[in-house]
Amino acid sequence: MDSEIPAPLLAVLERREMLTQPVRAALGSLPWRLQVVGDGREIIPEGFRPTEVCLLLDGMAADMRYLASGDRQITTLHVPGDFVDLHGLFVKVLDHGVLALTDCQIAVVRHEDVRRAMLDDPAIADLVSTMIARGAAIQRTWIVCMGRKDPVRRIGHLVCEMSARVLAPRHGQGHRFEFPITQAELADLAGLSVVHTNRALQELRATGLVAWQGANVVIHNWTSLATFAGFDPTYLGLVQDAG
Template identity: 40%
Template sequence: MAGRDVRFHLQGGAEAAMTWAPDHPLDMLIRKLESIAHLSAEERRAIAGLPTLVRLLKAGQDIVRDDDRPSQCCLVLEGWACRYKLISQGKRQIFSFHVPGDIPDLQSLNLKAMDHSLCALTSTKVAFIPHHSVLALTARHPRIAAIFWRDTLVEAAIFREWMVGMGRRTASQAIAHQICELYLKLKAVGLAENHLYRLPVTQSDIADALGLTNVHVNRVLRELRTKGLVTIVGGTLRIHDWRELTGFCEFDPTYLHLERQAA
């Protein structure tokens, strides 16, 4: 696949570009795993050898649903996805956002029935990987199995931070904390730099993730802009003062357990 520029439109009409050029669908998975652990050349080749079925999904399209018994894992290649659950009144709770390189349903290897749903938040390209192929890979390469386990533990750490955000941080702090988290996750796989990244989720998505109303999210984003901390223009988020923003929301990136960033 030829490389392409991801262009960010800044205030004043300027542009910034980052080149994202994976040569193979599983390059994004390798990039993600190498952000939290070291992979040998042999392990990278083994992961790249997994069979995949690539599909394009529309925004809002479910990838796997509550109570499903999937036989494959889903790798996000482009776009954003989320874990969510609906209650009887039709209200949605989002548990996590997922960006390229993430396998949001890796737990389906061992938990046969889904206890939540997974959907595309934007137009999304995904790669489906059969469970039996992943299990065979981890049997041949125990270190890869350990790295997958580490990835699920990092997801659990992120979930705990979200719980703290909903339960003990103010709405402004919770949103600011999420902005910082997403920046580092995207930067780790080469999709953000210079405190700038695409934020394609809606205010409604943020509200459903943090248990807020759309009006409250809108008010917080205006407050952060007024304080000179962040701006969002055309779906692109720019952090103007990283130190001030992280201090404001008490952001400590230790829970992400990042060891390296994509070149």
């Protein structure tokens, strides 16, 4: 629509990655269009063969897969600044669908334009690969939570992660952030029943570490919650890691 206003695209990416000036320039000149997807609608259907990538500008989305049984499993959450289907540049068929958990605003960029930018500046190619690798690390961590953490810690870990991905983490301090996910969606993410998710949430609130009402999550003591949930932010590769 309005490729003459690249600001939001850059602004949202810079929350996540440190961008050099040439990279900023290259990203800023990428043609893109805005797309709006309503709460509960599919951004990308499972099995799609994408020719574009989608950068989430606003809202929350989830990668998800349906089973033959009718069950579904959410594999990752996406927050503004995430490309929801970046790996579509490298694998032809998407193995999951992407669901809008809220009303979402998306910047859509054609594969060929991204590929050209990657060829023109290898730093762009690096950025793309880094984002894919980070997404994989998040999934890996979630496997650990699903396999070896009880539901309360599992959700506690999720709260830590989402707060770190949405905000700049300030350890030891309180955090407040918006987490507009229903308990049914949380259940499909955590691999639990809705009923049990509800009870795990109550238990988590009962620890006093977290207040969670509606879409508002308040972490009263970040460090204690991280310790309780076994959250180690290494895998997020955030900026403090300048080594």
